[in-house]
Each structure stands twice: as C-alpha cells, then as structure tokens.
Amino acid sequence: MSISDEFAFIKEIQPDRLFHEEKIVGIGDDAAIIGMEEGFEKIVCVDTMVEDVHFTRKTMSPFDIGYKSLAANISDVAAMGGIPLYYLVSITIPKHWEQKDLKEIYKGMKALGDKHKMDLIGGDTTSGKVLVVSVFVIGKVEQGKRLLRSNAQQGDVVFVSGTLGNAAGGLDILLHNNEPSLFLVEHHQRPTPQVELGRILSKFERVALNDVSDGLSSELLEIAESSKVDIFVKKEIIPVSKELTRYNDEKAFHWGMTGGEDFELVGTISADGWPELAEECRKAGIQITRIGNVRHGSGQLYLESETGVQQIQKEGYNHFNRR
C-alpha cells in the first residue's frame, strides 16, 4: 500500500461533478443526505467482492473489479424494477496494491455509474490483508411497486432475459488460459445489469423477479420457494449463446443452469401479460425467452426434456461450499 495519506486519496477519487446535484448534500461530511422524491420509494442493497474469492489479479483487471462490483448492485436494483441513483464504496486495501490500480477500481465503477447517471456519495477506506470492495447502492422505484420473488402464481409464464452461462464460460477461459472468446470473457468481467428490462417489467401488474447472480436453477428455486409454487422449465429452451456452445458444447447447458453472475433477469408474469411483455421487449431490442410455467405446488423446480422430467435441487453458487 503506497498511500501515505488516506484523506488525499479520498480527494483524488471524489467525483468532480454530480448528476443529482440538487438532491444531495453532505458528501465528504459525516454522512450524505439524499432528498426525497414525491411518488418514489428508495431501494437499498449491498454486494461485496473479495480478492482470491470472487476474483484474482489474473481473472480481473482493477478496472473490471470496480465495474463488476457496481454492476452486481445495479442488477439487484434492476431486479426490483428500480432506477439506480447513488453508491457508496467501502474499500479495504492491502499493502501490495498500488495507488494507480486503486484508482482504476474507481474508474471502473465510474464508467458504469456514468452510464446510469449514478453519483458516488460516500465511502470508507481502510487497510487490510486482502482487497475487499463493498458497494452499497441506493435506487428508487415508484411507490407501492413490488417485484418480489414471492409474487409468482399458478398459471404464470416463466421468462429469462439474454443468454445464460456466458460469465461461467468466460471465467473458465481465464482460469485455464484457453483461447479467448471476447464475448464470454466480457460477460464475466463487465456484466451488463438489465435496468431497462426491469423498468419495462415494473409497468406490469404482478411480476416475480430475480437477477441471475447465483445461477438460473438457484434463482428459480428461490422464486418457487418464496411463492410456494412449483416451476417447470423446458431444457431445450434454456437460452445459451452460440459463443458458449462453440467454446464448450458439453458444459454449455450446465453453465446455463448453474453458472451465475450473468445478471440477466428471470421471473414470472401472468399468461395474459406475457404477449405484451414479449412485444415491449421486441420493440426495445431486449432478448427475452419463455422457458416454462408455474404450477400449483410447494416450492419445487422441475426440468422437462424429451427424456422425461427431472427435479432440480439447489446447486447454485455458494461461497462457502465452493472453497
């Protein structure tokens, strides 16, 4: 750690302009004050990335670490149908990290934050043995709007955005020094949170929604359990990219079901609402796929294929089981 003065570093990473200047005060004070907005409620979430657990210097550049740690949080806001507004960063810095690399982390966050007109409004800087980046995001959503995972009902259509497993494929390439697919590697290093789709979904009456952070099967099981329903998905329809099957056709489906960190949105909507949602997404250029349906049940997930029906157990990403 080559920083001789915490205060000087904090000054360096402070933004020189604010998107929501009229709504915020107190940046650099004890705490920030954020104004209220008529008709909106606030969304809050936190996500932490740890060196040698969520990334290594080999798999992620400092810029990527910043970008992805903010992306994971924006994705949580998207999964509530909201608009991200502000972020605070708590960073624990080990001695072996140089100041120029630390600045790159904040640049990575700023690059994605700027796309969403988000302001960095606070944080904390501490020293420690490994790099830990905790990002806290505040967003807003229309008052009373609840895109909860407990909203699924019998008869609903199950949908997912984009293609799945790309981030897992990208990580596999990086870990094994395989021939790079820029498409897959970028999905791992700089994932795109689906804010626009979340906003489209927020206009519908009743939607159950999760972002794919722990893997499709894990997210679907959460929706099934929270909503006390059974979910059936069709194996042949789970969307995986050509890039992924080209890289590893054998593992593509497995990564699609369990890979995690794709930050696509998965959820359920009434059968009546589905055609309108599909049309809205078509107009916005957002890929969305109907992958199954919701039935009366008790929180189970089933995979239907040509060979029969298979029950899926929880097997998504779990920090402690994996290491």
Added chain:
Amino acid sequence: MSISDEFAFIKEIQPDRLFHEEKIVGIGDDAAIIGMEEGFEKIVCVDTMVEDVHFTRKTMSPFDIGYKSLAANISDVAAMGGIPLYYLVSITIPKHWEQKDLKEIYKGMKALGDKHKMDLIGGDTTSGKVLVVSVFVIGKVEQGKRLLRSNAQQGDVVFVSGTLGNAAGGLDILLHNNEPSLFLVEHHQRPTPQVELGRILSKFERVALNDVSDGLSSELLEIAESSKVDIFVKKEIIPVSKELTRYNDEKAFHWGMTGGEDFELVGTISADGWPELAEECRKAGIQITRIGNVRHGSGQLYLESETGVQQIQKEGYNHFNRR
C-alpha cells in the same frame, strides 16, 4: 469457518421482528425497499472495521465488534442531526472464525440497534482471509436540515459533548494489560453515539457539527477548513474524565485532543444560541462544554493556554499513517 451453508447462516441472523415493519419490504429479496416519509430526507453512511487494524481478538469480543461497528455509523447519523432507522451488513468471514462468534457479532449490533429501534434490512456474506465488517446505515432528518461542518461562522461558540480521550485510554489499558478501568474500556469497546444531542442540535437554526471519530483536533480542523474560519480552543477547558487522569495524568490531555473513537459531538453554534443549547442539554442530562470560539481566518486551529497560543496541525487518526 465452520459454516457449511451461507443461506442457513443468513436465516439464523435474520431478525424475527421489525420496528418499522409497515415501511419496509423486500428483506431477503434482491434488495430492500424503504418507504418515504413526508417531510424527511434520508441520511446514508458506511463504516468498516477490519481485524488486526481496528481491533484484535484481544481488545474486542465479537459482541463488541458488532456493537462498535454499528455505533460508528449511528454516530455519523447523529452528527447530521438525524434519527437512525436501518442497517445493512456486509461481512467477510475467515475460516478461523466460528459460527457462534459470528452470531455474537450480530447480537452486538442488535443490542445497540434495538436501543435505537433500528432494523437490519439486508447484507452480504463472503469468505476471506481476515474479518471485515462493513455496516451501512440509513437514517432520516427533517427536510432541509443541514448540520454540515461548513456551517461555522465568526463569533460562534465551539462546544463538545461528554469527556474526551476515554476510548484511547481504554485501548491503552487493553494493549498493555494494565489494571482495567471499566469506564475507559467500555468507552473503547461499546461507545455511545450521541443521537439525543444530535436531535437537540437539529432544532437550532445553524450548527456546524462533527462526531469525534478521528480525534478532537482533527474534527475541529475539518470544521475550520470547511467553514474557512479559524478556531480557538482553551487547553484548560478540554473536558477529560477523572477516570482518564487517574489512569494516566500525563497522557490524558494528549488522548483528549487526538484519541478518536469517542463518538462525542463537537461543533459550533451562534453565541445567541449557546445559552439555550446549554439549558436544553442541562435538562436532558447531557454534558456539554464550551471550549472556545470561532474567529475570522483561513482554516486554522489554535490552542490557547496560560503559556501562550499554539497552532495545531492535523494529527488525528489516519489508518495508513498509523500502521
């Protein structure tokens, strides 16, 4: 780390009741949604504690770690004149920490959180080499109320609450295995944020305010710099406790000026407002001391004593310089 399942641990630490149940949804979902309140704005802040930097197993019990990490944040809300409402916890857990100790951390937070009717509404759990506890707190304050450190003006009275240096004295006892003073040790391990005083101060027209997290001289310099004024304090009036002078008379004043982590409130108020503030504090049983005044200047801090006037440079707690 004996936790075999992150999800099971999260369930264990989830609160079984909520103080603000009608205002929050989404706990355990992708993010929490917090309701707006007519006439109030939100306050947000973050504070992180790292094992072997901010504490060791020798100086702090797991319960204390939880208690203090929340206290530091509540203190920031108090320094904005606000009411703490919610907290989110991101914890990075090393293998050598046992589950029963981790639960103690959350119990420590809950003990203090309950006193302030605060709800735990989210978090993240990751593994890592050292224990890192990041707490994000959300509070509220009346719309337009700004207790900023830039509010000081020439002619103001400088005040501080309680007595200073107790936390530093308590730490010194713990580090050197000296005969314990429960009073001093408790000030280090379970400091009391001054929310009630912050609320009293929020009723006054114009107040500059900081909490004493980095040491009195550092906080006063921040106010002087932000407000572009000079601050003069009288050495003989800086309030230190009998317990501190009894423990180490020689160092008591030094700890009082630079110790940090006392979480008292220091600030300035107009000379007209001071008598009313003093009276309000007397009625509420809160110790408050007039320690100096604000003069025209350029951000300097001066200490007046019988032997003359001395300029004080920044020398408060700085994570990187100290270690």
